[in-house]
Amino acid sequence: xxxxxxxxxAELHLAVFLWGFTAILGDLxxxxxxxxxxxxxxxxxxxLLAFVKIGRILREVGRRxxxxxxxxxxxxxxxxxxxxxxxxxxxxxxxLICMATTSLFSSIVEPWITGRKFLWYELLLGAFILxxxxxxxxxxxxxxxxxxxxxxxSALLVAIxxxxxKRYVEKADPFRITFIxxxxxxxxxxxxxxxLGGAFWPTPKDWLLLIVLAALCTTFTNYLFLRTLTxxxxxxANLTVNLEPVYxxxxxxxxxxxxxxxxxxxxWGTAVIILAVFGYAGMKRVLTRRKxxxxxxxx
Numbered sequence: 238x239x240x241x242x243x244x245x246x247a248e249l250h251l252a253v254f255l256w257g258f259t260a261i262l263g264d265l266x267x268x269x270x271x272x273x274x275x276x277x278x279x280x281x282x283x284x285l286l287a288f289v290k291i292g293r294i295l296r297e298v299g300r301r302x303x304x305x306x307x308x309x310x311x312x313x314x315x316x317x318x319x320x321x322x323x324x325x326x327x328x329x330x331x332x333l334i335c336m337a338t339t340s341l342f343s344s345i346v347e348p349w350i351t352g353r354k355f356l357w358y359e360l361l362l363g364a365f366i367l368x369x370x371x372x373x374x375x376x377x378x379x380x381x382x383x384x385x386x387x388x389x390x391s392a393l394l395v396a397i398x399x400x401x402x403k404r405y406v407e408k409a410d411p412f413r414i415t416f417i418x419x420x421x422x423x424x425x426x427x428x429x430x431x432x433l434g435g436a437f438w439p440t441p442k443d444w445l446l447l448i449v450l451a452a453l454c455t456t457f458t459n460y461l462f463l464r465t466l467t468x469x470x471x472x473x474a475n476l477t478v479n480l481e482p483v484y485x486x487x488x489x490x491x492x493x494x495x496x497x498x499x500x501x502x503x504x505w506g507t508a509v510i511i512l513a514v515f516g517y518a519g520m521k522r523v524l525t526r527r528k529x530x531x532x533x534x535x536x
Contacts, residue, residue, distance in 0.1 A: 343471055
């Protein structure tokens, strides 16, 4: 069966739902943000050894492309460090909702990185998220402000990462791309580890959570996400990824104690973000239909 756009959206939503667990896992794992990410990328890289042949990667991918994917691996490693840093500085719900600004950043950086046409309605919908973010910031304690700022930086980094992945995704298969990126991320963070305080070796509970985080929430989801980028724009993907906070906050509500730290304004802000996500899909459908009708009228 051909890989259709509808199937790509279905796989994307599955990946986003699983990503909703990453904040929960990050909150439950006792390691620092950098150490946690180092173990995550290392275990993900190891899990991919069964799907790639290391000795043939450079020959099959090419040295230049391998270096590009390695650079992207460093970007995603820093993105994860700032993401988990936001969670440690605030909480899982706040860290997740900051990622909703990714679509706003993506509407600006994707046309520049990929060379595609700038679309006014993407920036409009991205900007529509800002009132939701304001409500969220106003709905948390001031002590969480550093976590929000770090979370916004994380959102910018993932917009850059996704746009570059969109540009180069067809240069290699998803398993090879993910292996190169995760291996590069691990190597990039390794020199920092000796200067960190706190525990390095995971506890038995941390091991279990890290394996779930690496195998299910990273290896599997990255494979699905890279596949979807062959059919969907980086902006469409990032806007759908805005549902990650929704899934994650729902999970945090039942699994963690985040609800006790949040006010109704936080949830109103989340509602605004959901409207933007589904508004993009509806607006794109209307504009596509109008474009098709205009093309028919010209014939």
